[in-house]
Amino acid sequence: MGVEVRVEGLSKSFGAQTIWRDVSLTLPTGEISVLLGPSGTGKSVFLKSLVGLLKPEQGKVVIDGVDVCDCSESKLYEIRKLFGVLFQDGALFGSMNLYDNIAFPLREHTRKNESEVRQVVMEKMEMVGLIGAESKLPGEISGGMRKRAGLARALVLDPEILLFDEPDSGLDPVRTAYLNQLIVDLNAQIDATCLIVTHDINTARTVPDNIGMLFRRNLVMYGPREVLLTSREPVVEQFLNGRRQGPIGMSEEKDAGQMAAELAELEGDKGVPDIIPQLDVSPGLPERTAVRRRQDRVMANLHSLTPEAQQQIFKSMSDQEREHYGIRAGVAPAQAPSMSGSLPQGDVARVPQQAASQQATRPAGPAPQAAPQQAPQNRPQQNQAPQGSAAPNPGPQGSAPAHGHARPSPRPRPRSGEPPFQSGFQPDDEPVSARRRWFGRRKGGEQ
Numbered sequence: 001m002g003v004e005v006r007v008e009g010l011s012k013s014f015g016a017q018t019i020w021r022d023v024s025l026t027l028p029t030g031e032i033s034v035l036l037g038p039s040g041t042g043k044s045v046f047l048k049s050l051v052g053l054l055k056p057e058q059g060k061v062v063i064d065g066v067d068v069c070d071c072s073e074s075k076l077y078e079i080r081k082l083f084g085v086l087f088q089d090g091a092l093f094g095s096m097n098l099y100d101n102i103a104f105p106l107r108e109h110t111r112k113n114e115s116e117v118r119q120v121v122m123e124k125m126e127m128v129g130l131i132g133a134e135s136k137l138p139g140e141i142s143g144g145m146r147k148r149a150g151l152a153r154a155l156v157l158d159p160e161i162l163l164f165d166e167p168d169s170g171l172d173p174v175r176t177a178y179l180n181q182l183i184v185d186l187n188a189q190i191d192a193t194c195l196i197v198t199h200d201i202n203t204a205r206t207v208p209d210n211i212g213m214l215f216r217r218n219l220v221m222y223g224p225r226e227v228l229l230t231s232r233e234p235v236v237e238q239f240l241n242g243r244r245q246g247p248i249g250m251s252e253e254k255d256a257g258q259m260a261a262e263l264a265e266l267e268g269d270k271g272v273p274d275i276i277p278q279l280d281v282s283p284g285l286p287e288r289t290a291v292r293r294r295q296d297r298v299m300a301n302l303h304s305l306t307p308e309a310q311q312q313i314f315k316s317m318s319d320q321e322r323e324h325y326g327i328r329a330g331v332a333p334a335q336a337p338s339m340s341g342s343l344p345q346g347d348v349a350r351v352p353q354q355a356a357s358q359q360a361t362r363p364a365g366p367a368p369q370a371a372p373q374q375a376p377q378n379r380p381q382q383n384q385a386p387q388g389s390a391a392p393n394p395g396p397q398g399s400a401p402a403h404g405h406a407r408p409s410p411r412p413r414p415r416s417g418e419p420p421f422q423s424g425f426q427p428d429d430e431p432v433s434a435r436r437r438w439f440g441r442r443k444g445g446e447q
């Protein structure tokens with residue numbers, strides 16, 4: 001199971017160049033988060049700071065009770081063992097075949113003998129669908145295969161935190177869809193805390209539980225996917241829709257006058273966005289346990305989310321889940337701030353924690369389908385969990401939780417007749433065949 005990563009007030013500069021300042025966020029245990037931002041906003045610098053490869057001037061990165069920014073070399077060495085990192089190009093050694101590349105961390109960092117090494121390497125190669133490609137050199141395979149080899153290598157030390165630096169860079173949309181499905185499936189299998197840096201809008205829309213966005217040296221927003229995917233914050237909206245119009249210009253920032261004119265042009269185009277369902281795990285694999293933990297966490301902080309985000313959260317629930325959380329039809333969601341506003345606004349990044357105290361600036365969206373009743377009396381434990389962190393693991397699927405009432409299974413599988421927002425990917429969609437390919441039914445051919 002993954003571990004929580006807590007970032008508090010982190011600031012990083014190179015000489016006079018401030019990369020970002022006062023970044024605070026929590027990557028909840030086992031959840032998948034995505035970090036977005038225009039080129040050059042410091043996303044890779046952020047990843048390197050989490051692993052302790054770069055030292056921010058201020059702030060903390062707390063993992064397992066250790067501040068990575070201020071700990072001994074030996075502690076840092078131990079903490080780094082919790083990480084698996086997939087670099088943009090896979091970072092494979094060009095002169096080593098895939099088997100030796102993937103075996104490398106095991107030979108360097110463990111005392112396993114060669115037969116044990118072989119067992120782990122083959123297991124991870126099978127997970128990413130590379131069986132049969134052991135003897136190939138990185139130069140002899142496609143970009144997609146190199147990414148998967150890099151991912152297998154990132155997995156060999158059984159990481160609790162997985163960082164992906166633009167896993168989709170250089171891949172076509174189909175290979176990107178396969179890779180996204182692989183990430184979701186891996187998360188279901190190992191429950192590692194995942195952070196993906198990407199520019200790919202489809203990845204941002206379908207893979208993560210949480211999304212963050214860096215812009216103008218600030219984390220402008222971070223929160224549950226439903227918040228950012230329905231956000232009217234101009235920079236978030238521009239990025240997630242891949243538009244020219246908005247605060248982001250060719251060289252990051254735009255002239256204020258031009259931006260105002262462009263945004264005025266878009267005023268007519270302001271319907272409440274409907275969000276695409278999140279990718280579900282491939283059939284035959286375990287459910288993602290993070291989904292249930294996240295749902296408890298988000299429901300405990302629901303009042304602090306925008307009405308649009310609340311609406312999307314209700315829509316994504318099954319009847320059983322609505323009943324469990326005491327949600328009834330026909331009542332408006334709690335009012336919460338829109339989270340749109342002028343940039344930079346560091347506090348907006350703490351949307352789930354602080355939004356409730358901010359002023360609403362925009363009328364609520366259209367009448368919602370459903371809204372929560374009072375918090376269920378028998379669920380105080382989740383409400384007491386620290387905001388932004390995962391609620392306690394409620395136990396195996398279907399078993400009675402520690403606080404003693406039956407829970408619905410997480411994310412029930414789609415049944416015929418259910419509305420499409422519950423379905424995730426249908427059996428005929430690409431990621432399912434990706435699983436066939438990546439979980440051993442096909443030998444590691446060229447992708």
Ligand SMILES: Nc1ncnc2c1ncn2[C@@H]1O[C@H](COP(=O)(O)OP(=O)(O)OP(=O)(O)O)[C@@H](O)[C@H]1O
Nearest residue numbers: 014019037038039040041042043044045046166199
């Ligand atoms: N070691 C370093 N020394 C000095 N400047 C650096 C260093 N590493 C990164 N930078 C600078 O930090 C800024 C952010 O770089 P970074 O690679 O993190 O951006 P990014 O958001 O990941 O960009 P992209 O999306 O294009 O990959 C850039 O201006 C870069 O030149």
